[in-house]
Amino acid sequence: MKITIKTFATVKDLLGFDEKEITIPEGSRVEDIIQKIREENPSFNEIKDSLLIAVNEEYCSSKTILNKNDILAIFPPVSGG
Amino acid sequence: MKITIKTFATVKDLLGFDEKEITIPEGSRVEDIIQKIREENPSFNEIKDSLLIAVNEEYCSSKTILNKNDILAIFPPVSGG
Amino acid sequence: MKQIIFQKEPINIENAVKNTGTDRDGAVVVFIGRARNRSNNKDVNFLEYEIYESMAYKEMEKIVNYAVKNWSLNNCIVIHRYGRVNINEASILISLSSPHREEAYKASRYIIDTIKKTVPIWKKEFYSDGSIWITDRS
């Protein structure tokens, strides 16, 4: 099934894209996708900050199971204001 | 010796003046003057709030000894802002 | 820059806020005290403030100096009105800036709370059926 990955700030800089559609197995959890990204992008491990995860614009844990057409956003701690 | 009494807000309303020069014995304390005012103006006792005292624009206690030309201000708790 | 102003005229809020904040400041906090239409369970028509101006200035200076020093304020403007203040108008404005917000909030809160305790200014509320001097500190 297809999902969309969105990245911001340091994550975007390291991965080199801000939005990308990928195909994943049904039943995948967020942590599975993160793991796959880490394998494909060794530079990703340079990020010292803990990553934040949102699925469909709501914060969630890495255990969350993804559904078709979900939007998975990965980003560092926020720093607005 | 002469001093000036200044009054504000409820104190002014009850005493009926906002500034007045009076003659007092040397060595008088603030509390002596207040006592005299109370005797001359029975309505003064209507004020339920504790009074604040300033001599020459600085807060002071009722034990303060007054000097010639002092400005004694008597007023209720402040309520600005 | 420190500024303490007592005035009869309405406060130019925009102007004061515009003049607050230097290039070292990450935070501006503005407090505006306003005349509201309800108090003591009554409709308020307008307010009047009486001031012991010379002493009020001295007391205000103590407050502002303490805040500027204690919370690293680069700008601190306090404007308080006296005389008649209509509903919806500002009776007081405190506009200040500091490198960090923690300090700016603390200073703002300290200044308004202390003004209400020590600066010789008194508020009178006017209702349709009379008026009353306010002597609590709410």
Place this chain on the structure above:
Amino acid sequence: MKQIIFQKEPINIENAVKNTGTDRDGAVVVFIGRARNRSNNKDVNFLEYEIYESMAYKEMEKIVNYAVKNWSLNNCIVIHRYGRVNINEASILISLSSPHREEAYKASRYIIDTIKKTVPIWKKEFYSDGSIWITDRS
């Protein structure tokens, strides 16, 4: 009245403050976050904010709704910029009003502190020798 705005353009502070405060409100508190010229012991030339706008709006709504309800705010305006913000410009403005100051200060502080924890916006500082994403919450 609640308003949440994300914009690229400089914030019209005067306008926002002017529109805050109803006749029931005794207190207006305005917080302005500004781009300052020093950070991490370096001279900052300018900032850039990146935003995940759709999600930022949702998170901001949660914060504003909670504050409005919890501290009886009659007005609450939050404006956050994205893109380039020059030194001395406001990156964020929070302008709110409540019958009493206690509530207004608490709400203001809650809103800015929570924005810095949960709203997906990121700040990048530009120095003469490079740039860096800020990931602490100071």
